[in-house]
Amino acid sequence: MLRYSPRYVTATLTLLISVIGFGQTEASLDFKKADRQIIRLRPSSFPQLPLTIRQELNRRGCTIPQLWGEKTPHNVIKGSFIEPTELDWAVLCSVNRTSIILVFPNASISQVRELAREADRDSLQSEGGTQIGYSRQILPIGPKQIRQYQTWGGEASSPLPMNHQGIEDAFVGKSSAVLYFYQGKWRVFTGAD
Numbered sequence: 697m698l699r700y701s702p703r704y705v706t707a708t709l710t711l712l713i714s715v716i717g718f719g720q721t722e723a724s725l726d727f728k729k730a731d732r733q734i735i736r737l738r739p740s741s742f743p744q745l746p747l748t749i750r751q752e753l754n755r756r757g758c759t760i761p762q763l764w765g766e767k768t769p770h771n772v773i774k775g776s777f778i779e780p781t782e783l784d785w786a787v788l789c790s791v792n793r794t795s796i797i798l799v800f801p802n803a804s805i806s807q808v809r810e811l812a813r814e815a816d817r818d819s820l821q822s823e824g825g826t827q828i829g830y831s832r833q834i835l836p837i838g839p840k841q842i843r844q845y846q847t848w849g850g851e852a853s854s855p856l857p858m859n860h861q862g863i864e865d866a867f868v869g870k871s872s873a874v875l876y877f878y879q880g881k882w883r884v885f886t887g888a889d
Contacts, residue, residue: 730828731817735762736790742772749785752805758789758798761816763868764829773863775836778802778877780860788834790816797834797863797875811875811882812865819867837864837887842874845887856883864888 736759739750760771771788778784782802789798793816799809819832839858856878864887866872872887 725822725826725828727817727820727828730820730830731793734790734793734816734820734830736760737762737769739787741769744774745772745785745787746803748805749787749800749803752800752808753787753789753798756789756798757791758787759791760788761790761795761819761830761832763831763833764823764827771832771834773834773836775861775863777836777861777863786834786836786863788832793817795819795832797865799863809882811863812873821867821870831868831870833866833868835864835866836861837874838862842876842885842887845872845874845885 738759739745739753742750742760745753760769762770773786774783775786776782776784777786777799778801785800785803787798787800788795794813795816796813797811799811801807801809814832816830816832819830820828821831823829838861842858842862856876858876858878860877862874862876862885864872864874866887871889874885874887876883876885
């Protein structure tokens with residue numbers, strides 16, 4: 697059985713709507729070419745990252761994919777993602793056109809967490825006309841905002857006692873998921889719609 701990520705389904709639906717709405721043919725939107733043209737920055741573009749993390753990213757062959765149309769480097773974040781008293785780093789790492797969120801607990805490279813692997817192509821969307829842009833972004837998110845998203849989505853708030861930040865994994869302009877670490881596991885909650 698084939699399995700498609702939620703982003704792939706959303707991107708496909710967006711493409712179909714744009715084809716129907718604007719009379720474009722699928723051939724006029726070249727997603728393979730757009731995937732090759734995603735701006736991916738080297739770890740050295742993020743001097744705020746601890747040197748050991750930059751070295752680990754280089755060792756893994758990581759580049760950091762950038763949102764279409766954004767000028768300021770992003771998709772490298774810090775926050776208390778595991779424990780409320782520690783400062784962690786999270787990086788969207790792209791290798792061979794597939795991205796994964798790497799979490800460095802307490803800025804250490806010894807127990808890196810790997811989350812939400814996804815083909816970069818699944819985060820492409822039409823930006824109008826024949827323009828296609830990369831639209832995946834990670835952001836730190838606090839417990840209050842996580843619960844607000846759940847309220848907006850009509851979900852009951854999570855019964856988890858949230859005392860630290862989560863990571864919002866956004867398909868910008870479409871939807872997001874929230875990754876939250878609790879009792880040794882990463883939980884996934886609905887984010888923005």
